Amino acid sequence: MFGYAKVVLGTFLALASIAAARADETKLRIGVLRLSSSAPVFIALDKGYFRDAGLDVELKFFDAAQPIAVATATGDVDVGVTAFTAGLYNLAGKGALKIIGGMSRDRPGFPLIGYFASNKAYESGLKTPKDIAGKRVAMTQVGSSFHYSVGLLAEKYGFKLADVKIVPLQSMSNMAAAIKGETVDAALMPVSAARKLMDEGAIKHLGWVGDETPWQVSGVFAGPKTLANAASVSKLLASLQRAEREYHDVVLASVKDGTAAIDDRTKPLLDIVGKYTNLPVDQVVGNCAYIDPDGKLDVKNIDSQIKWLQAQGFADPGYDAAAIIAKDYVKPD
Amino acid sequence: MLERTSKDPTETAGVQPARHVPFRGAGFTPAASRWAGWLALAAVLVVWQLVGGLALVNPLFLPTPAMIMRALYRLAASGALWQHVSASFVRIVAGWALGTASGIAVGFAIGLWRIARSIGITFVSALFPIPKIAVLPLLILWLGIGEQPKIATIALGVFFSTTISVYSGVDAVPRNLIRMAQSFDVPFPTIVRKVIWPGALPSILAGFRITASVALMLVVSAEMIGAETGIGTFVLQAGNLMQTDQLMAGILVLSLFGLAVGRLISLLEARLLHWR
Numbered sequence: 001m002f003g004y005a006k007v008v009l010g011t012f013l014a015l016a017s018i019a020a021a022r023a024d025e026t027k028l029r030i031g032v033l034r035l036s037s038s039a040p041v042f043i044a045l046d047k048g049y050f051r052d053a054g055l056d057v058e059l060k061f062f063d064a065a066q067p068i069a070v071a072t073a074t075g076d077v078d079v080g081v082t083a084f085t086a087g088l089y090n091l092a093g094k095g096a097l098k099i100i101g102g103m104s105r106d107r108p109g110f111p112l113i114g115y116f117a118s119n120k121a122y123e124s125g126l127k128t129p130k131d132i133a134g135k136r137v138a139m140t141q142v143g144s145s146f147h148y149s150v151g152l153l154a155e156k157y158g159f160k161l162a163d164v165k166i167v168p169l170q171s172m173s174n175m176a177a178a179i180k181g182e183t184v185d186a187a188l189m190p191v192s193a194a195r196k197l198m199d200e201g202a203i204k205h206l207g208w209v210g211d212e213t214p215w216q217v218s219g220v221f222a223g224p225k226t227l228a229n230a231a232s233v234s235k236l237l238a239s240l241q242r243a244e245r246e247y248h249d250v251v252l253a254s255v256k257d258g259t260a261a262i263d264d265r266t267k268p269l270l271d272i273v274g275k276y277t278n279l280p281v282d283q284v285v286g287n288c289a290y291i292d293p294d295g296k297l298d299v300k301n302i303d304s305q306i307k308w309l310q311a312q313g314f315a316d317p318g319y320d321a322a323a324i325i326a327k328d329y330v331k332p333d
Numbered sequence: 334m335l336e337r338t339s340k341d342p343t344e345t346a347g348v349q350p351a352r353h354v355p356f357r358g359a360g361f362t363p364a365a366s367r368w369a370g371w372l373a374l375a376a377v378l379v380v381w382q383l384v385g386g387l388a389l390v391n392p393l394f395l396p397t398p399a400m401i402m403r404a405l406y407r408l409a410a411s412g413a414l415w416q417h418v419s420a421s422f423v424r425i426v427a428g429w430a431l432g433t434a435s436g437i438a439v440g441f442a443i444g445l446w447r448i449a450r451s452i453g454i455t456f457v458s459a460l461f462p463i464p465k466i467a468v469l470p471l472l473i474l475w476l477g478i479g480e481q482p483k484i485a486t487i488a489l490g491v492f493f494s495t496t497i498s499v500y501s502g503v504d505a506v507p508r509n510l511i512r513m514a515q516s517f518d519v520p521f522p523t524i525v526r527k528v529i530w531p532g533a534l535p536s537i538l539a540g541f542r543i544t545a546s547v548a549l550m551l552v553v554s555a556e557m558i559g560a561e562t563g564i565g566t567f568v569l570q571a572g573n574l575m576q577t578d579q580l581m582a583g584i585l586v587l588s589l590f591g592l593a594v595g596r597l598i599s600l601l602e603a604r605l606l607h608w609r
Contacts, residue, residue: 066573066575069575070575073393074394085573086573086574086575087573087574087575088575090574090575090576091393091575094392094393096391096393138559141569141570141573142570142573143570143573143574144573166561167478167559168559168560168566168570169473169478169557169558169559170557170569171469171557173469173470174469174470174473174557174558176470177469177470177471177473177474178473178478178559180474181473181474181477183473183477183478184478184559314574315574316576
């Protein structure tokens with residue numbers, strides 16, 4: 001009788017230890033967009049930095065920032081790397097995920113999001129970003145990073161945000177149609193989406209958000225289950241930082257007039273970014289988001305983003321940056 | 334005959350003994366029970382609240398009915414609810430009326446005339462399956478971002494369904510009634526008014542039920558086009574901001590809209606189809 005019990009117990013213990021051994025070679029699913037603002041993730045994967053740290057990383061590609069936050073909260077991906085949105089903050093405010101590091105920033109000299117005018121509006125005097133006060137401005141969604149950028153602009157130039165007529169159109173194609181058809185005066189678009197319209201002469205470029213109002217655009221975040229495994233989170237961040245340092249010192253250091261140089265040193269990294277973003281290298285160079293070499297997070301800016309969203313009613317009240325940041329991992333700026 | 338078989342069994346040796354057969358031909362009359370629907374709804378709500386209240390499910394993924402009602406109350410108290418509802422109501426009514434009026438006209442044309450039929454059915458078949466969301470950029474280019482593209486989105490969705498239900502209704506009018514009227518030399522407009530219209534009406538009203546729901550569904554797509562107020566905008570925004578309780582509150586308002594419209598059409602059916 002006891003002999004039988006011992007056999008059963010022994011089998012269970014053996015199975016448990018196998019399971020534990022498998023958990024050691026940590027498998028991580030990272031949710032990302034095919035955008036160059038996630039360049040370090042692509043570089044770390046392609047050059048094997050994750051593998052060196054003992055991580056088995058699999059990338060899951062999404063086509064919008066919001067679903068990545070949702071997938072991270074539901075556990076469909078373990079880690080998300082994308083722009084901070086009101087939806088992400090609301091999920092974090094409810095404890096569904098926490099921010100563990102910084103990624104891209106809008107910063108002078110590095111084009112990421114731009115202000116654009118329709119041809120007609122440009123002719124009738126919309127020539128600089130501050131002129132958008134009182135105009136009809138298209139963007140994807142209210143409470144999006146574009147909306148926040150307009151809020152920062154309003155703060156900088158002292159006009160009321162309420163004076164700007166925000167036109168949420170949900171998708172880039174709707175926005176392109178609206179600004180081409182002159183039914184809006186201006187739009188905020190990422191450089192990757194605007195480039196083609198600019199080349200066609202359909203829109204006029206007014207300026208870059210990075211030049212006007214620098215801010216922390218995107219970051220790295222994880223759900224509670226991933227956070228519980230401190231060792232793998234540390235490994236992940238360390239290998240990301242290795243790639244961030246390399247990307248910063250090689251590619252970003254070569255950026256002049258918003259364009260990176262293509263030479264022997266930058267080419268291999270640009271090729272990797274191009275491979276994952278499905279862009280030819282000559283388009284990747286004009287689209288290099290600034291990324292902190294140490295993966296630092298501008299915590300103060302995160303806090304002011306949350307305060308702004310809460311003041312506008314886009315974020316639920318009752319939490320601040322400190323509540324949604326995993327302090328053990330984040331290096332504040 | 335029954336008496337004879339019972340008295341003389343030898344004569345009917347091969348005949349089955351008589352069986353009592355209950356009346357079977359009552360037809361199907363699914364009468365709506367007054368309480369069953371409400372009771373089922375209440376039971377679902379109670380279970381739902383319990384599941385949420387006992388923290389079996391993260392409230393983020395499934396907000397409880399109480400949370401949804403609170404979100405709805407806050408929305409109503411701030412006055413925003415009425416702005417959203419009235420903005421959407423105008424769009425739904427305008428779009429539905431436009432789509433229905435043109436749908437009835439085209440549907441009758443298809444049902445009555447040969448050329449209209451061959452051309453109309455081709456176009457309806459070709460254009461009906463186009464997803465309205467896919468043509469939003471075109472609608473924005475053609476009509477701008479004001480009320481017109483929103484109303485047009487709803488009208489387009491309603492138009493095709495109406496057209497189909499109207500012409501199939503016209504096709505289903507018994508031909509012998511039309512032939513009889515023709516034999517009595519009733520003028521064409523009178524045949525349309527007195528024979529075809531009432532004959533097609535049940536199918537047209539059934540079509541209304543579908544198109545009213547289509548209009549409610551499309552108000553969300555329509556309000557993707559730069560709308561600031563509207564229940565569709567509210568639902569979209571709540572989804573974007575991951576405010577799931579508000580999202581469900583918006584859906585609840587849409588459902589209530591749907592129930593009200595269903596009720597209205599039932600009344601209309603009772604009034605217009607009393608001859609059935």
